[in-house]
Amino acid sequence: MKFYLLGYPVGHSVSPPMHNAAFNELGMSHEYSSLGVEPSKLAEIISTRIRADEFGGGSVTIPHKIEMLRLVDELDESAEMAGAVNTLQWKDGALTGDNTDATGGVRALIESYGDISQTNTVLLGAGGAANALAAQLKPRVKELTILNRTEEKARALAERIGTNFGSIIRDQALIESADIIVNATSVGMHPNVGESPIDKKYLHDGQMVFDIVYNPQKTQIMLDAEEAEGRSLGGLWMLVYQGVEAFEIWTGVRPSAQTMYDAAKMALLERH
Ligand code: ATR
Secondary structure (H helix, E strand, C coil): CEEEEEECCCCCCCHHHHHHHHHHHCCCCCEEEEEECCHHHHHHHHHHHHCCCCEEEEEECCCCCCCHHHHCCEECHHHHHHCCCCEEEEECCEEEEECCHHHHHHHHHHHHHCCCCCCEEEEECCCHHHHHHHHHHHHHCCEEEEEECCHHHHHHHHHHHCCEEEECCCCHHHHHHCCEEEECCCCCCCCCCCCCCCCHHHCCCCCEEEECCCCCCCCHHHHHHHHCCCEEECHHHHHHHHHHHHHHHHHCCCCCHHHHHHHHHHHHHHHC
16 A cells, blocks of 8 residues: 655655655555645645555645645544644545644653653743643643743643643743753754753753754753753654554554664665
């Protein structure tokens, strides 16, 4: 069967090598490829290439994640919670939109950190990615605090999910008592390498910093955490686990996260 990544542009995505590595390892003769689709052509592609017998499933990336909410027949709760679709299922003539970005991110965190249920977790950011992650993190941690540059956005998010909030500038000292710090701001992302949303003096041993950015693979906040003898987890693992969960939705089979990580990492290396 055929699996597609729908995006625009999609030239350098690591998703095809990542999923094909898992298909190969499991002896599945499926094929995952990128399909660059201009926004004006999205609806047409859905009715021709996607609603087709040979279509096994798909991924959705920028700029189609929100538009796809309108184009599917059914929305999984995960897509409703995230307000965006990143995974498509085609079954019995119905197209369902799921979202594995945030669930995959939280799963990556748990695989690496262990039990997060007793943690004090601070989430930096209140944009699209932070909103989706916050909803998944809130029921799984002991305490969740949202810190954002624009405090009003942190307030709106915190009120929606029922948690604490503050200013990433004024309330930064709260980082000191955090077990886990999740960076869902764009600070430190290529080309602004070397920048961190927080002062490293608040980081110490025993903490884990999880940055959802994967380019660069080690952001400044991750380097600062390691220098302070804490642990760090990069966004490539989030990318891998959103793929693991999509793969499970499509096939019902659990792929090797390590195989997918190795393939994604190799593709990133070849890209640069
Ligand atoms: P995404 O969809 O990837 O989450 P976004 O919605 O544009 O992207 O959100 C970007 C996040 O990074 C926001 O939380 C933003 O803070 P504001 O809400 O104050 O804009 C945060 N961000 C971006 N640049 C920042 C900077 N220089 N310092 C602190 N936070 C920053």
